[in-house]
Amino acid sequence: xxxxxxxxxxxxxxxxxxxxxxxxxxxxxxxxxxxxxxxxxxxxxxxxxxxxxxxxxxxxxxxxxxxxxxxxxxxxxxxxxxxxxxxxx
Amino acid sequence: xxxxxxxxxxxxxxxxxxxxxxxxxxxxxxxxxxxxxxxxxxxxxxxxxxxxxxxxxxxxxxxxxxxxxxxxxxxxxxxxxxxxxxxxxxxxxxxxxxxxxxxxxxxxxxxxxxxxxxxxxxxxxxxxxxxxxxxxxxxxxxxxxxxxxxxxxxxxxxxxxxxxxxxxxxxxxxxx
Numbered sequence: 001x002x003x004x005x006x007x008x009x010x011x012x013x014x015x016x017x018x019x020x021x022x023x024x025x026x027x028x029x030x031x032x033x034x035x036x037x038x039x040x041x042x043x044x045x046x047x048x049x050x051x052x053x054x055x056x057x058x059x060x061x062x063x064x065x066x067x068x069x070x071x072x073x074x075x076x077x078x079x080x081x082x083x084x085x086x087x088x089x
Numbered sequence: 090x091x092x093x094x095x096x097x098x099x100x101x102x103x104x105x106x107x108x109x110x111x112x113x114x115x116x117x118x119x120x121x122x123x124x125x126x127x128x129x130x131x132x133x134x135x136x137x138x139x140x141x142x143x144x145x146x147x148x149x150x151x152x153x154x155x156x157x158x159x160x161x162x163x164x165x166x167x168x169x170x171x172x173x174x175x176x177x178x179x180x181x182x183x184x185x186x187x188x189x190x191x192x193x194x195x196x197x198x199x200x201x202x203x204x205x206x207x208x209x210x211x212x213x214x215x216x217x218x219x220x221x222x223x224x225x226x227x228x229x230x231x232x233x234x235x236x237x238x239x240x241x242x243x244x245x246x247x248x249x250x251x252x253x254x255x256x257x258x259x260x261x262x263x264x265x
Binding site: 003004005009012013015017018022023027029030031033034 | 095098099102106107110111114120124127128131132134135136198201202205206209220224252256259261
């Protein structure tokens with residue numbers, strides 16, 4: 001029968017152990033520190049690299065929204081006096 | 090990058106990270122530092138993976154724990170020369186956070202766990218390391234003996250002694 005100390009130790013030990021996230025993080029850090037960052041590529045990271053391309057492929061709505069947003073802001077900008085970045089003498 | 094190299098590394102990482110972490114935790118009583126040392130140890134594994142790959146498992150383990158012992162010694166030396174008061178305070182604050190309430194722990198249990206944590210920190214290092222390897226590292230006395238180069242009988246005695254001291258410190262019955 002487990003005594004009170006064993007029970008406490010079991011509980012204490014469980015809180016000290018590495019979590020799955022920590023285990024994965026340390027592995028990734030080791031590989032990164034060893035100049036092997038490429039081995040830690042995951043799908044999300046790779047996907048994020050491709051976003052500009054995939055946005056164009058899948059995002060008619062997205063592109064349209066961007067375009068409308070751009071036009072909308074351009075219309076609002078009409079009220080603001082034009083200030084050139086470069087002033088010619 | 091070589092898949093075989095990565096596979097070898099992952100094999101060693103999976104087999105040994107838990108025991109190494111427990112070893113560092115037992116040696117230093119410092120959760121954050123243990124993570125740093127664990128990372129350092131496996132950086133060395135990666136750098137020497139070709140050599141390690143050719144060794145039998147028991148020699149791989151011996152190599153790893155020799156590296157771990159050296160890292161702890163280096164850490165002691167470094168700490169003696171450059172650890173500032175601020176770092177100590179920050180680390181203590183982290184340790185306090187670590188014993189912060191668990192969701193399912195009532196107040197009494199929390200106080201007991203804090204007292205246990207303190208009592209474990211106050212154990213002599215030899216006893217603390219075997220206890221943490223057993224509880225956190227989930228290793229039996231034979232395995233701990235192999236890791237530390239001690240006879241299993243000595244480890245069993247040290248485990249019993251550690252528990253006796255903890256029970257006395259926490260005023261728990263059934264351990265004497």
